[in-house]
Amino acid sequence: MxxxxxxxxxxxxxxxxxxxxxxxxxxxxxxxxxxxxxxxxxxxxxxxxxxxxxxxxxxxxxxxxxxxxxxxxxxxxxxxxxxxxxxxxxxxxxxxxxxxxxxxxxxxxxxxxxxxxxxxxxxxxxxxxxxxxxxxxxxxxxxxxxxxxxxxxxxxxxxxxxxxxxxxxxxHNRVLLFAVAGCVLLVGAVGVAGHLLSGWALRPAAAALEQQEVLLADTAHDLRTPVAALRALAETALEHPTQRADLLPRTVQLAVRMGSIIDGLLVRARLAAGVEQLAIQPVWLDQLVTTMVEETPTDGAQVTVTAAPTKVDVDPVLMQRAVGNLLNNALRHGRRPGDSAIVHITVAGGRLMVADHGPGIDAAMAQEKFDRFNSGGGSNGLGLSIVRWVAQAHGGVLRVYNAEEGGAIFELVLPTSDS
Missing domain, CATH: 3.30.450.20 (PAS domain)
Known part of the structure; x- marks a missing residue:
């Protein structure tokens, strides 16, 4: 784009x-x-x-x-x-x-x-x-x-x-001609070099400003719907006091969702600006994933984990967010209409693979969707984009492709620990 x-x-x-x-x-x-x-x-x-x-x-x-x-x-x-x-x-x-x-x-x-x-x-x-x-x-x-x-x-x-x-x-005239031609060539070369050097010098600032403006636009886009819904709930509660008991839990859920969106935006902004200080340390990825699955509500979904001992050098906090985003994305979109989600997670050799039984994702459009913070199911959240940023910050990569039997597979590859 x-x-x-x-x-x-x-x-x-x-x-x-x-x-x-x-x-x-x-x-x-x-x-x-x-x-x-x-x-x-x-x-x-x-x-x-x-x-x-x-x-x-x-x-x-x-x-x-x-x-x-x-x-x-x-x-x-x-x-x-x-x-x-x-x-x-x-x-x-x-x-x-x-x-x-x-x-x-x-x-x-x-x-x-x-x-x-x-x-x-x-x-x-x-x-x-x-x-x-x-x-x-x-x-x-x-x-x-x-x-x-x-x-x-x-x-x-x-x-x-x-x-x-x-x-x-x-x-002397030959020397004069040579000097004039040399000056013209030198000025031309310096002009090109100056253009390239000034672009190189201003590129970080331009990239930061573009990221900031995109971040502001995405923040407004992602918060517009929950803010409108929150306002509608508040107005309904004011007009119908008898419904406040039913409206309050929905209001809390919207507030939690807005907080999650803002938190994700801040993480993405810190990673994009390069100001996030990674606390790299050896982490047992299989244990972290197992714990995250046990602590995440599945709402009736079927989640299985196949894990081998795998130690990676990562920031534990950011890695928890990346794993949580992959898991939540699979639970939300890894289902067919009318069925419960089926998610299978595999951890081995510095790789985390999350497979679901949903409609899948267009691999050709995956990169663009990550850049625009869209999931395969049409969500406007930042989950997959955050996972990609976390992978890049650790020198890893996030891949996505479809399984032959249906559903999407997200593969997070991380550097393994030598210690």
Whole structure:
């Protein structure tokens, strides 16, 4: 049976969605910040790699050149840097300076005027300059300009090196794409995980609320009939004082029935909520069942017991209730119209079997009937549901099936005691 969503459980489900959304948003914000920092760090590292490559060229060339009024580049021309990328140029700081020198390898096409302006800026500031420029074909180029001095310590020119930044930019774009895709996947995974975790965290509360609401509904349902009957008896007694002697025993019976219903509901609620503290101890199940049969009024029913010594680890109080409910269910419904009930109980090997000669029970509907607290004969009591809860609380199980010769058989299986 699909549970019906109540306002309380609906609020819990909305809170679950809000918790999952909040968890996802916090994770997304953290992921974006982290990804942004990682992307920025990767860009800085890429620039440092390019600048390191440029500095290797400019620092080497500045050590190889000589200037004694005339620029001497003999050693530069002989060095392998002159024929490799990155390309470089040795340029004066002003238009009236020495004649410049360009490396033999042209890796990217650059405007000589642009290189001259970079050299002039490096000489003017007296420090190493790095930056991005555009080649004549529009390519992105990383440049570095390192000034050098003459023998009097004056800055007179600069070595300007250039390297194609396209490969590094493409690598960084791949890192950027990977980071964005990773963030999207992470946020999606966190969203799913947050939804599952919030559901897992709120499931006990939702289950408890659903059980509480079902319990309240069942309490109202089970008490409605005896309360109405009790009111009718009271009104009849008020209107007809001469009938009070006949009505009083029926009133007491109804009160006892209501007390039994409330007691059963409380036991079921404590078991469902997990607050019932089981006082587990070894119990002779055969003796307990025999005593219960002897103390239970049968009202003319035929009850037989076949028992072998069987010790189980159970809570004696709860087990008495479970046995009593099975016995009362058989006495009430284990009969055919016009006949007295015939009940046979078997105890052996940690199993209690209660067989009757009633109309039987639909095994396919047994689980639903237990959940809705209905017996096979149409009773609205909680007897069989309590038995099932007691069995589950002890790690056992309650089974029901029909005998070939007719009637229902309820089998309660419990863990046997080792002591």
């Amino acid at each position: 699909t549970p019906v969503a109540t306002p309380t459980t609906a609020r819990l489900h909305r809170r679950r969605r809000w918790l999952a959304l909040l968890f996802t948003m916090v994770t997304a914000a953290g992921s974006i910040v982290f990804a942004g920092l990682a992307i920025r760090l990767d860009a800085d590292l890429g620039e440092q790699r390019l600048d390191g490559e440029l500095r290797r060229v400019t620092s080497t060339v500045t050590r190889l050149i000589e200037y004694d009024g005339t620029l001497i580049t003999a050693f530069v021309s002989e060095d392998e840097l002159n024929t490799r990328c990155p390309q470089f140029a040795i340029l004066p700081g002003d238009a009236d300076g020495f004649t410049g020198h360009f490396s033999q390898q042209s890796c990217v096409p650059l405007d000589p005027a642009l290189l001259a302006s970079l050299a002039a800026e490096a000489v003017r500031t007296g420090r190493l300059l790095n930056g991005y420029v555009r080649a004549t074909g529009g390519e992105l180029v990383r440049v570095g300009a390192e000034p050098f001095r003459n023998s009097q310590g004056q800055y007179i020119g600069a070595v300007v090196a250039a390297v194609d930044a396209g490969p590094e930019r493409d690598r």
